[in-house]
Amino acid sequence: MTGPAAERAQSAQSAEAVPAVLDVRGLHTYFRRGRNVVKVVRGVSFRVGRSGSVGLVGESGSGKSITALSVMGLIQKPGFIADGQILLDGRDLVGMPSADLTKLRGRDAAMVFQEPIAALNPLYHIGSQVAEAIRVHQDLSKNQALERARQLLEMVGIADAGRVLRSYPHQLSGGMCQRVTIATALANDPGLLIMDEPTTALDTTIQAQILDIIADLKTRLETALVFVSHDISVVTQVCDELVVMYGGRVMESGRTEQVIGSPKHPYTQGLITAAMSVSGGSGRLKSIPGEVPDPQHMPSGCPFRPRCPHAMPQCAADPPLSDLPDGRQVACWLHGAATGSTTVEEVRPL
Amino acid sequence: MADRIGEPALADGTLALQVAEAGVQRPTASRWAGLLRQRNFVIGVVLLAIVVIPVLLAPVLSPVGPDTQNAGATFLAPSLSHLTSLMGTDEFGRSVWVRVLYGGRYSIGASIAVVVLGGTVGTALGLVAGYLGGTVGFLIMRVVDLLLAFPGILLALAVTAILGPSLVNAVIAVAIVAVPLYARIVEGAAREIRNLPYVRASRALGAGPRHIIFRHVLPGAMPAVIVQTTVWLGVAVLWIAALGFLGLGVQPPTPEWGQMVSDGQASLTIAWWIAVFPGLFLAVFVVGISLVGDALRDQLNPTAVGA
Numbered sequence: 001m002t003g004p005a006a007e008r009a010q011s012a013q014s015a016e017a018v019p020a021v022l023d024v025r026g027l028h029t030y031f032r033r034g035r036n037v038v039k040v041v042r043g044v045s046f047r048v049g050r051s052g053s054v055g056l057v058g059e060s061g062s063g064k065s066i067t068a069l070s071v072m073g074l075i076q077k078p079g080f081i082a083d084g085q086i087l088l089d090g091r092d093l094v095g096m097p098s099a100d101l102t103k104l105r106g107r108d109a110a111m112v113f114q115e116p117i118a119a120l121n122p123l124y125h126i127g128s129q130v131a132e133a134i135r136v137h138q139d140l141s142k143n144q145a146l147e148r149a150r151q152l153l154e155m156v157g158i159a160d161a162g163r164v165l166r167s168y169p170h171q172l173s174g175g176m177c178q179r180v181t182i183a184t185a186l187a188n189d190p191g192l193l194i195m196d197e198p199t200t201a202l203d204t205t206i207q208a209q210i211l212d213i214i215a216d217l218k219t220r221l222e223t224a225l226v227f228v229s230h231d232i233s234v235v236t237q238v239c240d241e242l243v244v245m246y247g248g249r250v251m252e253s254g255r256t257e258q259v260i261g262s263p264k265h266p267y268t269q270g271l272i273t274a275a276m277s278v279s280g281g282s283g284r285l286k287s288i289p290g291e292v293p294d295p296q297h298m299p300s301g302c303p304f305r306p307r308c309p310h311a312m313p314q315c316a317a318d319p320p321l322s323d324l325p326d327g328r329q330v331a332c333w334l335h336g337a338a339t340g341s342t343t344v345e346e347v348r349p350l
Numbered sequence: 351m352a353d354r355i356g357e358p359a360l361a362d363g364t365l366a367l368q369v370a371e372a373g374v375q376r377p378t379a380s381r382w383a384g385l386l387r388q389r390n391f392v393i394g395v396v397l398l399a400i401v402v403i404p405v406l407l408a409p410v411l412s413p414v415g416p417d418t419q420n421a422g423a424t425f426l427a428p429s430l431s432h433l434t435s436l437m438g439t440d441e442f443g444r445s446v447w448v449r450v451l452y453g454g455r456y457s458i459g460a461s462i463a464v465v466v467l468g469g470t471v472g473t474a475l476g477l478v479a480g481y482l483g484g485t486v487g488f489l490i491m492r493v494v495d496l497l498l499a500f501p502g503i504l505l506a507l508a509v510t511a512i513l514g515p516s517l518v519n520a521v522i523a524v525a526i527v528a529v530p531l532y533a534r535i536v537e538g539a540a541r542e543i544r545n546l547p548y549v550r551a552s553r554a555l556g557a558g559p560r561h562i563i564f565r566h567v568l569p570g571a572m573p574a575v576i577v578q579t580t581v582w583l584g585v586a587v588l589w590i591a592a593l594g595f596l597g598l599g600v601q602p603p604t605p606e607w608g609q610m611v612s613d614g615q616a617s618l619t620i621a622w623w624i625a626v627f628p629g630l631f632l633a634v635f636v637v638g639i640s641l642v643g644d645a646l647r648d649q650l651n652p653t654a655v656g657a
Contacts, residue, residue, distance in 0.1 A: 072554055077484070099558075106556025113554070118547035123569050132565065133555045184555060 020047040020087070021191050021224035022071065022109075027084035029063075029070045032077075038295045040066045042248040043084070045321075048192070048241075053218060053225035055235030055256070057271065058245035061292040064228045067245070068194050071226070072111050073101040089191060107137045110185035114197040116178035120169035126153075127165030130184050137188045152183040157213050175206035179213065186223070194226045199234060211237050233275045236260055244268045247293055247303025250321055254328025264330045267304045302332070310334055385649050394641025401635045405454030412445070416452035417603050419443050425621045438623035440613070450628050453605035458635065460521050460599075460606075461586035465579045468525035472532025473568075473575055479533065480540025481563055491537060497530040506589060510598040517590075517606070520599040524589045528582055535578055539571035546570075573650035580643030584636040591632055607632045 029041035041063040048054045056064040069075050071086055073093055086093040088109055093101065105111075113119045120129055130152060131145035140148065146165065153161035156179040169177055178198060185193055195214070199207040215238055218225060229235045235242060236256055243253040244267065252265040263269045270288040277286040290307035299305055301316040308315070314333045321331040385391050404411055413433050414420075420443030428438040428446075437446035475494070479487035497505065509523035540563075543549060549566050557565070591608025593599040600606035602613075607628040614625025 074550070074554060102553075102556055102558045104556070105554055111551075111554035113547055113551055115547050119551040121548045121552075121566055133552075136556045136561065181551065184551075187555070 019090075020049050021052070021089060022226065023047040023085070023087040024067070024071065025085040025087070027067060027070055027086065028082040029066050029075060029079060030082045031079045033296070036296065037082075039082075039298065040079075040248050040295050041070065042298075044243075044245065044248070044250055045084075046241075046243045046250065046253060048224040048226060050191070050224055051218070051222045052241065053227060053239040054241045054243055055239035056226065056228045056243050056245055057230070057232050057235050058251075059230055059292045061295065062245040063248035063295075064230075064245045065196055068111070068196050068226060068228050071192075071194060072105060072109060073098070074105075074111075103137075106133060106185075106190065107188045108190055109192040109194065110188070110190040111194040111196065112178070112181050112185045112198050115201050116174050116181050116198075117169055117172075119181050120177055122169055125166055125168050126172070126180055130165070130180065130187060133184045133187045148187070149183075152187055153180065155186070156180075156183045156217070158183075173206070174202050175209060178202065178206075178210055182210075182213065182217075186217070186221070190223060192224045192226065194228070196228045197230070198227075200229065200231070207234070214238055231275070232260075232271050244271065247298055248295060249303060250329070250331060251304065252328065252330045252332075253321075254324075254326070258326060258328050264324065264328070264335050265304075265332045266308045266310050266334070270307075385645055388645045388648065390641045391645030391649075394638045394643075394645065397634050397638030398642065401454065401631055401638065402458070405451055405458060408448075408451035408455060411451060412448040414445055414448055416449045416605050417444065418448075425617070427621075428623050437627040438621065440621070440624045441617060446610075446623055446627050449605040449610060450607070450631055453607045453610055453628055454631060454635075456517060456600055456604065456606040457587050457590055457594075457608070457632070460517055460524075460590045461583050463521045464524045464528060464586035464590070465582045467521065468528030468582070469532050469575065469579055471525070472529040473536045473571070475529065476533040476536025476538075477540050477563055477567060477571070480537035481544050481559065481567055483541065483544075487537070490533070494530040494533045494537075497526070498534070502527040503589070503592065506593060507596075507598065510593060515598040515601065517600045517604070520590055520593040523593065524586050527589070528586070531582075532575065532578060535574045536571045539574050540567045543567045543570040577643060577647040577650060580639055580646055584639035584643070587632065587635060587639075 024047070025045050027041055027044045028039065031038045031040055044063070044067050046054055046056075056067060058064045066075070066079070070081055071088075071093070073096070075081060081094050084094060088104070093104070096104075120126070124132075127146050127149055130149035131142060134140060134145045134148055135142075138145070149165060150161045153164055158164050158176070158179055164172065164176065164180065172180070182195075182198070198214070199210050202210060211234065214225075214227075217223070218238070225239070227235055227238050232242075239256055241254065242256050242259045244251045244259065244265065246267050252259060252263065252268045259268060260272060263272055267288070273286050274288060277284075288307055293299060293303055293306070300318075302308070302311075302319050305311050305315040312333065317333075319331045319333045321329050322335065323329055324335060411433070420439070423435070423439050423443040424441055426435045426439040426443075429435050433447065434445040435447075437450060439445055440449070475490050479490035479494075500508075506520075506523040506527050509526055510519050513519035513522065544562070544567060546566075549562055552562055552566060587607075590599055590606070591611065594606045594608030594610075595612040597609075597612070600609050602609070610628040611625045611632070614621070614623075614628070618625055
């Protein structure tokens with residue numbers, strides 16, 4: 001490796017260990033609003049290896065969906081990626097011409113959205129839509145594409161694929177439509193699959209089925225998965241690693257069992273306590289007091305500071321995302337800085 | 351969770367089957383059946399048939415040519431004795447019946463040309479403006495607004511005055527009036543559709559702008575375009591006739607309904623049939639088209655109240 005490639009390899013910690021399918025480094029995504037710039041994503045970094053799965057968790061407004069859309073190159077005006085790198089199989093998507101991005105979408109990275117029925121065009125039957133997604137990237141005849149579509153639907157556990165192929169979206173249930181969109185996303189064997197709240201719009205029982213399918217696909221395919229959800233209990237069922245986001249920043253990241261078993265960041269602790277109090281079912285529901293900050297009026301320093309039970313004067317300064325001895329990362333003055341570990345990402349003056 | 355189902359495919363499949371069997375209709379086939387149940391549509395089609403079929407069969411139903419003069423048979427009143435004088439004859443002894451039939455070919459043909467021309471250009475402009483938005487869309491729509499600011503007939507008159515009187519120029523003039531109306535409707539639809547989740551999903555799967563426009567945006571805007579087209583088929587016939595009436599359309603001796611009404615106006619007191627029959631055909635055609643257009647609008651636009 002020479003030149004810029006070598007530089008990049010140096011700047012990334014442990015890049016040599018497992019080649020990452022997706023490597024997001026210091027992503028900043030902003031939106032212009034009038035004369036102001038709203039900083040929705042402020043320096044997010046994470047990586048997903050082959051067969052790996054990362055869950056982006058956080059409340060609404062934490063910047064997790066915008067992070068996902070940034071990775072797909074789907075940020076539209078007035079939004080823009082202000083800084084950072086998005087390396088997909090080593091190629092930086094930031095600043096890539098939109099024609100190249102279009103070719104890449106669906107083939108190298110695909111995305112599944114929240115509303116399954118709305119994600120399908122009501123004018124075409126399912127077969128036509130799945131076949132179309134295949135034919136955008138593969139030179140197949142209509143019949144060959146339909147045959148492949150049938151295989152894809154069977155792969156996501158649709159027993160009567162023939163009938164579903166001939167149905168219109170409004171004739172199918174939400175769960176069935178979400179299977180179809182998952183099958184469509186997998187149509188061209190993408191190396192990376194991003195799912196943005198894929199089960200949020202579904203009934204709890206259907207949600208469990210879809211999660212089963214995702215877990216099953218994960219064991220069978222080598223596709224790297226980024227799973228975006230506000231529901232930490234859902235993410236935990238699917239993902240090997242978690243990235244907890246708040247106020248456009250990464251608060252904590254690490255292996256799922258570490259983060260869930262012993263959350264270090266007060267925000268993660270709050271999320272887990274709230275989720276447990278819902279499923280536990282006894283006594284009062286626990287919630288995190290206060291509200292997610294408006295990205296237009298983000299507090300200085302740690303964004304969680306106004307709601308944090310452990311807030312201290314030091315929190316007015318940005319806590320760096322620091323490595324802990326057990327391999328995870330936390331952005332909180334209670335931890336990383338105290339243990340004196342290295343700063344992974346330098347803090348940008350905002 | 352106890353209610354997690356071991357065989358998700360089956361459980362969900364039966365659920366979907368029930369939904370399908372609950373009588374949700376297929377969009378395409380049922381729409382046409384629904385149309386036939388509408389009284390307006392049936393009446394409109396019958397009226398159109400009354401006018402259009404004879405016009406299409408003009409050569410078969412004409413004993414003489416549309417320009418054949420007969421100096422010995424001028425101003426004959428309508429009579430059932432002979433097909434030539436079914437609707438009487440004009441000041442040159444030409445058969446009004448034959449001229450109405452042939453005139454319909456020009457009137458209706460011109461109005462079809464107007465909606466094809468105006469509809470295509472207007473729809474294309476609307477698609478580009480609505481899908482791309484931004485500066486390009488802004489500029490297109492301001493030009494459209496500018497065209498809309500003129501009263502239509504004035505604009506058409508101005509255009510024919512510049513281009514010179516002829517049927518082709520009349521078609522171009524009326525098409526120019528139709529373009530901004532199409533553009534505005536399609537632009538609105540395109541702007542709405544381009545932000546729908548299925549378009550976003552399609553984009554996320556690698557569909558480029560051209561694919562999205564032709565596969566998602568244009569088909570989505572089609573109902574509005576179809577309704578607009580039926581309305582404009584009727585309007586354009588009237589406008590072509592109006593331009594013909596003012597001498598800015600078809601030039602004599604070519605028959606055209608508007609121009610025939612204009613010619614017959616001079617002798618209205620002694621030979622009413624020269625102006626009345628082309629006017630009657632014009633009226634029946636426009637009413638028929640309007641009824642069909644209404645029915646189509648009710649059928650294709652599920653959000654419309656009433657129907």
